[in-house]
Amino acid sequence: MQLSVKQISKQYAEVLAVDDLSFEVKSGEIFALLGPNGAGKSSTIRMLISLTYPDTGVISFTNIEGQKIAKLVSGDFGYLPEERGLYQESNIQDTLVYMGQLKGMTKADALEQADVWLTSFELAERKRDQLKTLSKGNQQKVQLISAIIHRPKIVFLDEPFSGLDPVNQEKVISFLQLLRKQGTTIILSAHQMSLVEKLADRFLLMNKGKATLYGSIKDIRQAAQLGTHLTVTFSDPVSSESFSLTEQIMLLISIDSHTVQFTLAPSCHVPQFLQSMLAEHQIESLQTEQPSLHDIYINSVKGAA
């Protein structure tokens, strides 16, 4: 299921939560919405699932637009809200079956799927327990199951990693990768840049309701204009003072007596730079490193501030 967002805006009282936002999500990809708190990610997701409607602009899912979305394709949506919570007093299996039935499944099918997912998340033995008896991480797993139990075509996950320990974060990543293999389109918002970077196919960086960067990691790196990190180990002892900042060298850091890290300007042609360096120094080893999503994110937010 393909999603197209064209110039949507949303205002709450005096706050412009989303400002002229446009993007597209391709069928079967993992798309990440990134941005600081208050950037407009949750507001955007809430409009995408028709919980609220944009003041201006158009949202369409494979040619279905506006308020028809809620009526026509709502059964194809799965949604994990940022604030977690299900029926605390009800037992886990009943809750999942209820959610499944509301999403159009038969009771038998919902029961079967609940068992499959609870087993895969190692919660099968707790299925008759009340939700409130589970740990926060396990409650989150149940919530995640409730969002996808009906095998939706498109899933919206608002901060799926928050509150999870590293082991459970990895489990959720595997889970999302499995969903993608099955052809599910996933739209998620998150703050854990390292996790998102290895998971998502494309990204939308938002700040103050606006899109700041958009595309694949390659597109974003290009657009972000952040330099490449080049770590060089020399045969002879050197220090950062041995070099000076130029148009090509944006930053110099001495790592040890033989190693210096250069942050090169985006315009810098790395092979040419290395050739000129080899003319003056003997190099033992070198390592290039592209700017991480984390660097791009921080830079993007700082630059906009």
Add this chain to the structure above:
Amino acid sequence: MDKVLLVARWEFMRNFKWKQELIGYFLMLLIYAAIFAVQIWSQSSTQKTVNLAVIGQLQTQLNSKFVLSSLDTNVEEQQLFDKIAALSLDGILKVGQSDEFTLYISQQSVWQQELEQALIADQKDILLRAMDISPEQLEKLQNPISMTFVNQAEEVVGSSVKVLGLLAAILSAMAVFTSFGLSLTSVTQEKQHRITEQLLTCISHQQWVDGKALGLCLSSIKSLLTTCFMMAIVFTGIAVFSDGGGESMNVSATVVIQILIFCVLGVLFWNYVFVGFAATIDDPNHSGKTGLMLLPMLPVMLVFIVMGEPNGQVAKVLSLVPLTSISFMPMRIASMSVPVWQVGLSLLFLIAGVYYVRLFATRVFRAHITLFGKEPDWADIWRSMLKSNP
């Protein structure tokens, strides 16, 4: 419709914890049984005879319960209490001048009031006879006129059914208050936990509101019916154990069905109000909107004022208004023969009321259930009621 019923069933079952309910009912029956047993025990252990010593001349004949003996008139007051213990008396009655009586007792008991009543009755009798009044004249004096009420309405519904009117008004009010508690807790909890947001990705606002109102209505009606059932058990128990002295209530099925219809529709009406209203509240513990709680009290309070005149103008008008008909029409149906056109019109207005309150509740719900932070004021709620599009 399937999803509405699914939500309604979930809501009903969530509030129906059969183990706790059975334990609750069992405890309630146990309490009633204990009260009843203590009452019977108390009656059976009441003193059968009273040994009473009299100082002075008693003009009247007391009933056989009181076994009288005379006591020396010269006994000092200080010694009287010693005499009670020494002679195993229950009390000493001192007859003074001008019909003044003094009773000396070592402990308080029920027979002392009985003695006072008996003395008063006998003294009245003595005084009337002293005036040379014949027994017929005395009877006439005590009951100067005889009045018989022949009420066509009572002949139709049965006079013992009057109590049913009050009972129906109180029970339906109870169901409305139960609904208020349930809907406020249920909707605000789901709002706080963002459960509503998840539900709204798979069902419409209308389906959710309908299912919620229906499920909570069923929960309230269930509470009402189980309360009626418990009351019936208790009253039957009392009637059986009190030598069949209880008055039987001959209620026609038509009256009960009419009352039930108004009750169910009225509770459904209020449930829609509460569900819509609860969507505007973030936290019920800190909301300033609890004043709405007073609104459903209005018909109950008003029904008490006009109960004496079920066919008066006020009762007639208020039994037609959907806000108040839940209490007024059952009261009128139980008290008199209400013209069919009035019952029909009231029902029609109530159905229309349910339709419009459903419409407005859904609009308010849709506008506010996904908003957090600043609660809307009454003007915001009013505006959202009038807004047909999201």
